Amino acid sequence: MRFYLKFFLHYLVLLGSNSGISTYGPHQRAQKTGDILLGGLFPIHFGVASKDQDLAARPESTECVRYNFRGFRWLQAMIFAIEEINNSSTLLPNITLGYRIFDTCNTVSKALEASLSFVAQNKIDSLNLDEFCNCTGNIPSTIAVVGASGSAVSTAVADLVGLFYIPQISYASSSRLLSNKNQYKSFMRTIPTDEYQAIAMAAIIDHFQWNWVIAIASDDEYGRPGIEKFENEMLQRDICIDLNVLISQYLDEAEIVRLADRIENSTAKVIVVFASGPDVEPLVKEMARRNVTDRVWLASEAWAISSLVAKPEYLDVMGGTIGFALRAGHIPGFKEFLQQVHPKKCSHNEFVREFWEETFNCYLEDSPRKEDSENGSTSFRPLCTGDEDISNVETPYLDYTHLRISYNVYVAVYAIAEALQDILTCTPGRGLFANGSCADIRKVEAWQVLKQLRHLKVQNSVGERVRFDEASELSANYTIINWHRSPEDGSVVFKEVGYYSIHGKKGAKLSIDKTKILWNGYLTEVPFSNCSEDCEPGTRKGIIDGMPTCCFECTECSDGEYSDHKDASVCTKCPNNSWSNGNHTSCFLKEIEFLSWSEPFGIALALFAVLGVLLTSFVMGVFVRFRNTPIVKASNRELSYLLLFSLICCFSSSLIFIGEPQDWTCRLRQPAFGISFVLCISCILVKTNRVLLVFEAKIPTSLHRKWWGLNLQFLLVFLFTFVQVMICVVWLYNAPPASYRNYDIDEIIFITCNEGSMMALGFLIGYTCLLAAICFFFAFKSRKLPENFTEAKFITFSMLIFFIVWISFVPAYFSTYGKFVSAVEVIAILASSFSLLACIFCNKVYIILFNSIIMFKIRMWFLFASFINSVSNGSNFAVTLSHKLLNIIRC
Numbered sequence: 001m002r003f004y005l006k007f008f009l010h011y012l013v014l015l016g017s018n019s020g021i022s023t024y025g026p027h028q029r030a031q032k033t034g035d036i037l038l039g040g041l042f043p044i045h046f047g048v049a050s051k052d053q054d055l056a057a058r059p060e061s062t063e064c065v066r067y068n069f070r071g072f073r074w075l076q077a078m079i080f081a082i083e084e085i086n087n088s089s090t091l092l093p094n095i096t097l098g099y100r101i102f103d104t105c106n107t108v109s110k111a112l113e114a115s116l117s118f119v120a121q122n123k124i125d126s127l128n129l130d131e132f133c134n135c136t137g138n139i140p141s142t143i144a145v146v147g148a149s150g151s152a153v154s155t156a157v158a159d160l161v162g163l164f165y166i167p168q169i170s171y172a173s174s175s176r177l178l179s180n181k182n183q184y185k186s187f188m189r190t191i192p193t194d195e196y197q198a199i200a201m202a203a204i205i206d207h208f209q210w211n212w213v214i215a216i217a218s219d220d221e222y223g224r225p226g227i228e229k230f231e232n233e234m235l236q237r238d239i240c241i242d243l244n245v246l247i248s249q250y251l252d253e254a255e256i257v258r259l260a261d262r263i264e265n266s267t268a269k270v271i272v273v274f275a276s277g278p279d280v281e282p283l284v285k286e287m288a289r290r291n292v293t294d295r296v297w298l299a300s301e302a303w304a305i306s307s308l309v310a311k312p313e314y315l316d317v318m319g320g321t322i323g324f325a326l327r328a329g330h331i332p333g334f335k336e337f338l339q340q341v342h343p344k345k346c347s348h349n350e351f352v353r354e355f356w357e358e359t360f361n362c363y364l365e366d367s368p369r370k371e372d373s374e375n376g377s378t379s380f381r382p383l384c385t386g387d388e389d390i391s392n393v394e395t396p397y398l399d400y401t402h403l404r405i406s407y408n409v410y411v412a413v414y415a416i417a418e419a420l421q422d423i424l425t426c427t428p429g430r431g432l433f434a435n436g437s438c439a440d441i442r443k444v445e446a447w448q449v450l451k452q453l454r455h456l457k458v459q460n461s462v463g464e465r466v467r468f469d470e471a472s473e474l475s476a477n478y479t480i481i482n483w484h485r486s487p488e489d490g491s492v493v494f495k496e497v498g499y500y501s502i503h504g505k506k507g508a509k510l511s512i513d514k515t516k517i518l519w520n521g522y523l524t525e526v527p528f529s530n531c532s533e534d535c536e537p538g539t540r541k542g543i544i545d546g547m548p549t550c551c552f553e554c555t556e557c558s559d560g561e562y563s564d565h566k567d568a569s570v571c572t573k574c575p576n577n578s579w580s581n582g583n584h585t586s587c588f589l590k591e592i593e594f595l596s597w598s599e600p601f602g603i604a605l606a607l608f609a610v611l612g613v614l615l616t617s618f619v620m621g622v623f624v625r626f627r628n629t630p631i632v633k634a635s636n637r638e639l640s641y642l643l644l645f646s647l648i649c650c651f652s653s654s655l656i657f658i659g660e661p662q663d664w665t666c667r668l669r670q671p672a673f674g675i676s677f678v679l680c681i682s683c684i685l686v687k688t689n690r691v692l693l694v695f696e697a698k699i700p701t702s703l704h705r706k707w708w709g710l711n712l713q714f715l716l717v718f719l720f721t722f723v724q725v726m727i728c729v730v731w732l733y734n735a736p737p738a739s740y741r742n743y744d745i746d747e748i749i750f751i752t753c754n755e756g757s758m759m760a761l762g763f764l765i766g767y768t769c770l771l772a773a774i775c776f777f778f779a780f781k782s783r784k785l786p787e788n789f790t791e792a793k794f795i796t797f798s799m800l801i802f803f804i805v806w807i808s809f810v811p812a813y814f815s816t817y818g819k820f821v822s823a824v825e826v827i828a829i830l831a832s833s834f835s836l837l838a839c840i841f842c843n844k845v846y847i848i849l850f851n852s853i854i855m856f857k858i859r860m861w862f863l864f865a866s867f868i869n870s871v872s873n874g875s876n877f878a879v880t881l882s883h884k885l886l887n888i889i890r891c
Contacts, residue, residue: 030075030349034086034098036444038416039118039166040078041111041147041157043071044103044351046278046308047249048110064105066278067358069396070307070405071149072351073338074171075101077406078146079349080337081413091417092424095441103351104148106278108156111148115157118142119164142166143446144416144453146409150276150302151175151194151222158187165447169415169468171408174301175222176229186450188468190408190415194226194274194300196476197324200500201272201298202233203510204322204480209567211239211550212268212531213298216283218275219246222302226274238569240531240550242268249278260286263295269529272298277306284309288317293520296527299323304481305404307396310492312485319521321483325494328479329407329460335400339391343384357381359395360388402494411460415468419452420444477501482517534567538584541569557584559746576743590743594660594751595819595826602658605826612651612833619841620644626848636687639713643683643840649676650833657822657829666737666753671728673829674764675721678771680836682720685775686713688795724767731760752821765806772802798839805832 030040045064082097102114119142145161145168148154154173161168162185170178170189174197178187205213215230217223223246234241243266245259260283263271273280280303287295293316303309304323343364346352357363362384390398400406426438432451433439439448453468460466464475480498485491498512519527535541535554540563542555557563557571562580564572574580578587596602623640626632632640653676656669735756742750755761776799809828816824 028103028350028354030079030099030101030351032082032098032348034096035442036095036420037098037100037142038078038082038413039115039142039145039147040075040099040101041104041114041145041149041153042075042078042101043068043106043149043153044075044354045071045105048105048107050250062105062107062109064103064107064110066308067354068106068307069355069358070399072355073397073399074149074405074409075349075351076338076341077331077334077403077409078413080331080334081410081417084333085413085417091421095420095424097417100142101349101351104150104153106150106153106276108153111153111157112160115145115160118145118166119161141446143444143449144169146171146412146416148173149405150220151178152218152220154178154187155184155221158184162186165450167416167446167450167453169412169453171412172302172405173222175225177221177225188453190411190466190474191326192474192476192478194222195229196502197301197478198226198229198274199233200324200476200478200510201230201274201300202237202239203500204298204512205234205239205270205272206237207510207512208526210270210529212242212529213239213270213272214243214263214266214268215241216243216245216247216271216273216275216280218279218302219248220279222276223247223274223279226300227272230272230274238549240548242266242531242548247275247279247283249282251282253282256282256286259283260290260292263287264290264292267531269294269527270296270298273303274300275303277303277308279303280306281308284314284318288314291316293317293319294527296519296529297321301326301478305402305494310483310494312490312492315483315485315490315492315521319483319485320517320519320523322497322517323481323483323494324478324500325402325481326404326408326479327464327477328402328404329410331403331407331410334403334406334410338398338400341390342386344386355397356384356388359390359393359397360384362388407460411466415453415456415458415466416449418458419449419456422452422456423448475502480512483521484518485521535563536566537564537568539563539568540571541567559584562587576741577749579747590747590749592749592751593819595658595822597659601823605823605830606655606658608830609651609654609826612830612837613648616644616647616651616837619837619845620648622845622848629848631844631847636713639683639687639717640841642714642717643680643687646676646680646683647833647837650680650829650836652676654826654829654833657826661739661751661753661822663738666739666755667732669753670737670755670761670764671732673825674728674768675724677768677829677832678724679717679721680833681768681771681775682717684795684798684836684840685720685771685778686716688775688778720771724764727760727763727767731757731764735760750819752819765810769803769806772799772806775799776803794839794843798836801835801839802832805835 217227561571
């Protein structure tokens, strides 16, 4: 391989030595000798003519077509900077810079052809070609290259010149792939990387709330990495790409037509194009032919101000385009320099002749294009007089109002000059090379300039720091422009509508003035480019199977959820104390419910409880008042008092279940209910069992009387009740009940009691029911007692009612919720308490009160008889009546 490279370079050297320096490399060039030589690569043409090389004869060099006026202006910027440096007395004094500038025709093959002339002399010495020829001094060395423009071209050039460590400073290649310093060792640039531009594009799409776009990119090292970064940004922002294609200026017409069909049929209205002007022009031309005017184009820096696309005939389609442009710089005196161009004054610049012919649509004498015109191969043009005035012609070449790429070229040349100046003024011992040595400016080599450039730190006229070390990139500063139609001549006007910049720790900043933007050339309302219509508040985006996430259907929020803004991805759940309104756009506070004292149901239950307390108190008053009557004595007076007291406690315990549950009420109500009922049932059980034992004993012995004495009865009641008390103590210690807010019910918060342990509640009620069952057994067993003793029958009936109530309570308790749980338990307590009161004491009270009334009447009759006896002075009738009444009283 090394042999073939030697042979190839040897062939180039021989060609150069035979023909002279002016013919080495591509024929057309701008060239000027100097002490130090700079290379330049500029796209003077947009492309090359497509020609099928069938290899039947020697292949011919492809012809460059479509003159690029802006590319020629960039070339002029390099020449202007070099001449300005040569005329400077402070920068590189006594050193003359020369240049060799070639046309890349925006094509890799042409750029490589020109780049060979830059690398040939730099490698001749290391290849030892002196054995073939004496090559010294034939080809001057190129110590740096300014260019190229397109990233694809710069990538190929960087691969070649990087082998020889020739520094390459690009003015327009922004591909992020070129940031790889391991692969492109000598590549530098004065333009920000496209990574920032892709982020800025995504920021604009997000700013206008678009989520459905078309992505188009050049099929080269510029478009592919740029659109890849753009896609990643879209993914992070949940923005979808409907169509993603690669294009090229060399696509067949049929492929362009198919692409235009896909774009026209797409529902996406925003087209993001990461491409160069020549690549995007065929597509724009086809869209203009179809008059597709309802699209918004988002242009990358490479074609945002391209003269190929920014034409009046395309404005119906391209009007309103949003583009990125580099921050403009100022080059003093450049305007006058551009106007001085003339074929007769610029013999060192062979591109001027073609520029003159293209500008004035004429041919100069002895022009090769004149011969083509006479042979009929091109359109006929008249001869140029040479007196044409360039200042009176409207051409992109003289568009110096916003110098962007031209300014980057200017900065690149000055960066090389500053590096050479550092070499010139280097102090031995402080240099960048071995042992602090300095390079010799008269014999400087490319690798030495590269070393110096890597340590260069300068600031351009717009305040940006230019550094070329391995870690640094220029800060991204873009002007956002909008394509308007000039009201004067209908031409394209680039209206500045905002900017995008990155400043260190502050991060990225996007600023857009929407009032300055004209969409589609004349509209002021932001176009809609979403896959689906925005979801109204109260709805959320629902996934559609088989479609991207940006395509959705609007689904109403579920109950208890809301969305208060458009296009919500998810519905927000209302707080626990809130519930969603009817249209699910907000939440309102839930209504708090519990068994309240103020509601009718609570009032009714409270009245029944108070009534029970009053009735029980009345019965107790009757029993106390008639405590010496036989019926009170027969019903075990002391146990009856205790039983009535327990019933008062039962009725009172139901009141604790009414009102807002607090922790203390929750801990008190179940134990109060359980202990009260156990006390009540215990009294009934002891009374019933005592009666049964007394009647079953044929002769009541002293042992029976001692065993069933009053003290023992109270002891049994105490023991039975003590068991319930211990159950409550263990319950309250291990799992105490507490107030609990139940948020599970829609629109309502029920404040209830969390019982802490349902097992403990079960033990409490179960123990009560066990005592009631035993009591029922003894009462049932006592049903055959003497006919006059009917208390056992009433106790049996009361226990039966008790069981019916509490058996019904269990399913009712577990099937209800909220305040009705407390209500069910209150009803059960009241029902069972009233049944005990009625069954056990009503008949006794009735008898007591009935006998009292009879006795009252008898006394009245007795008094009446005594009165009659005294009035009649002992008459037989009065005496007889008195004796009869006394006999009735005695009975």
